[in-house]
Amino acid sequence: MALKRSDVVITRPCSMDVYRRYRATALGWGFLPEPDRRGLPPDEEMMRDVDEAHRCGVKFQGRVELDADWMGMIDFDSNFMESTVRDLNDRPAITWWEHRYKGHPPYFFCTNAPAYRHYLLYQLRRVMQAGTDWLMIDSAIPTIASLNARYGGCFCQHCMSGFRDFLRENLSAADLRTWEIADLESFNYREYLLARGYSDERYRAEILAFPPVIPLAGEYFDYQWKEVNSLFRAFKRYAQEFGDDVPMSSNSPFYWAEFMYAVDAHDFYTNEMQYLPPEDDILPADPVYTFKLADALGRLLAITGVPRAFEPCRLNDRPGHIRLWIAQAYAHGHVFMAPDKMWTLRFAGEPDRWYHSKPGDYEPIYHFIRDYPELFDGYESFAAVALIFSNQAVRQYLGDRLSGGHLGGQNRSAPRTDLAEACFALSRANLPFCIIVAGDDWVDDRLLAADLSPYRAMLRFEPSFLSVDQETKLRTAGDRLITWSGNDEMFDRLGRHVQVLGAENINVQLRHKPGRADAPLIVHLLNSNYDLDTDQFSLVRDVQVEIAKEALDRSFSRATMYAPGLAPRAIDCRVRGSRTVVAVPELDMWAIIKLE
Numbered sequence: 001m002a003l004k005r006s007d008v009v010i011t012r013p014c015s016m017d018v019y020r021r022y023r024a025t026a027l028g029w030g031f032l033p034e035p036d037r038r039g040l041p042p043d044e045e046m047m048r049d050v051d052e053a054h055r056c057g058v059k060f061q062g063r064v065e066l067d068a069d070w071m072g073m074i075d076f077d078s079n080f081m082e083s084t085v086r087d088l089n090d091r092p093a094i095t096w097w098e099h100r101y102k103g104h105p106p107y108f109f110c111t112n113a114p115a116y117r118h119y120l121l122y123q124l125r126r127v128m129q130a131g132t133d134w135l136m137i138d139s140a141i142p143t144i145a146s147l148n149a150r151y152g153g154c155f156c157q158h159c160m161s162g163f164r165d166f167l168r169e170n171l172s173a174a175d176l177r178t179w180e181i182a183d184l185e186s187f188n189y190r191e192y193l194l195a196r197g198y199s200d201e202r203y204r205a206e207i208l209a210f211p212p213v214i215p216l217a218g219e220y221f222d223y224q225w226k227e228v229n230s231l232f233r234a235f236k237r238y239a240q241e242f243g244d245d246v247p248m249s250s251n252s253p254f255y256w257a258e259f260m261y262a263v264d265a266h267d268f269y270t271n272e273m274q275y276l277p278p279e280d281d282i283l284p285a286d287p288v289y290t291f292k293l294a295d296a297l298g299r300l301l302a303i304t305g306v307p308r309a310f311e312p313c314r315l316n317d318r319p320g321h322i323r324l325w326i327a328q329a330y331a332h333g334h335v336f337m338a339p340d341k342m343w344t345l346r347f348a349g350e351p352d353r354w355y356h357s358k359p360g361d362y363e364p365i366y367h368f369i370r371d372y373p374e375l376f377d378g379y380e381s382f383a384a385v386a387l388i389f390s391n392q393a394v395r396q397y398l399g400d401r402l403s404g405g406h407l408g409g410q411n412r413s414a415p416r417t418d419l420a421e422a423c424f425a426l427s428r429a430n431l432p433f434c435i436i437v438a439g440d441d442w443v444d445d446r447l448l449a450a451d452l453s454p455y456r457a458m459l460r461f462e463p464s465f466l467s468v469d470q471e472t473k474l475r476t477a478g479d480r481l482i483t484w485s486g487n488d489e490m491f492d493r494l495g496r497h498v499q500v501l502g503a504e505n506i507n508v509q510l511r512h513k514p515g516r517a518d519a520p521l522i523v524h525l526l527n528s529n530y531d532l533d534t535d536q537f538s539l540v541r542d543v544q545v546e547i548a549k550e551a552l553d554r555s556f557s558r559a560t561m562y563a564p565g566l567a568p569r570a571i572d573c574r575v576r577g578s579r580t581v582v583a584v585p586e587l588d589m590w591a592i593i594k595l596e
Contacts, residue, residue, distance in 0.1 A: 152200050248266060456495055456497075507528065549578045
């Protein structure tokens, strides 16, 4: 069984006491390859970790590493340099890790290199043979991610050979003449670019341009995209040899076009997200976009902060603020992993830095989730408004940022497209929305087959970057089709389906069971009236939540309130005109209202 919305996930292997203290149901990052390793870690250690987790009723997710275990590749293959990512000058690409191993820097290995693929599948086999339940592909930023300004590649011999085969299958004789390729059998893309005056610096400056400006760059991206999709599907197939149905996830920032690969091979995602300290962002904005895009892809997230997100927490202990991160994720139908022990920073020659929680910081909020799984499992976000995601628009956005010094790579923040800004604005306005993916030759289209009738409005963006068929489909929405402007007039036209009276800074998330008119409506209330000095949330009283009948074509007459640390209790709920009005006597950080 794959991830559930009510699961409690521990980030890394820990003691049985910690599993039990959180009432954990799953483990996210199993088998961490330590930076001071001497040889490959023993399988017996893996098996012991799995056994301890299973004795606590915890599903164990084993891990295949694509960047942190670069040392393992050095140990595994004496000819490891043949598998490194290469830039246009044939220099090996170096990743972001600070340390060295056996005299070598942290190389970026190419996922198209047969020897490296052999090592990855070797990792997978060892992980699954240890008895793990789930498989996670970690740091899933393979060769396709090196096709940007940061890494300048890949032009290794394996990519050059594979691209030649790709062109043989996809280019016509006329195409060959257009691109001035006289002899495809001896074609080498690196030599081709060098002969046309491209330097490594120029390549890095222009590679993300969209539409492509570098000769054959579009075809080269297509080749790399095809290969990485094939690799992840191979991971999934191989894992099934060790069980009837082994769920697979990856740590992939899929909101960027380059990383939205092989969604069909993923059962869920184990993801890191950029979270900011409360001085900069109390109720996090970027995760909202990530949650909604995951919903659009039909996938759950087990999410946590990137390591650097926990460094301010290590220096200035604020578990109250992190509890809001946790509540926000579950309110959106996803899972925030228990931050019991979090690695934050590593510098060469210095010990790793860690954030350690204190007993009692987070256990109560996770116990609350475990006590009431029926408030989470089986529910989906309700949406009155649908936003259109265009993969082409995101690629264009990345290309446009080249002139601003964009480096690509492992950026875990939502790209600030109009779509992302619309997500943030609608969330702040408590206007329930969803995203529909308008695909392209890379990402499966979900718009053309979508039923648009349930939505009160469809939001499109200019320029749309949509196909003729996609634009035609949107026009079937008639006067419900609205172009994003972000002004008050537009919001008035969208309608005020949810209103909160008596308090500010209250975020509302509605969750329902589609097609089940008899099921309760679940209303999450998040209070971001947070005090930096005390790390506490101001208790607000006598809050009134109003939900328009037109939103769900339903009214409600009975309400039960649930909150961490409190017993469930009935609260006042009545119909007033066309709205259901719920009286919330008091609200701390998070409460859930069940309406019937």
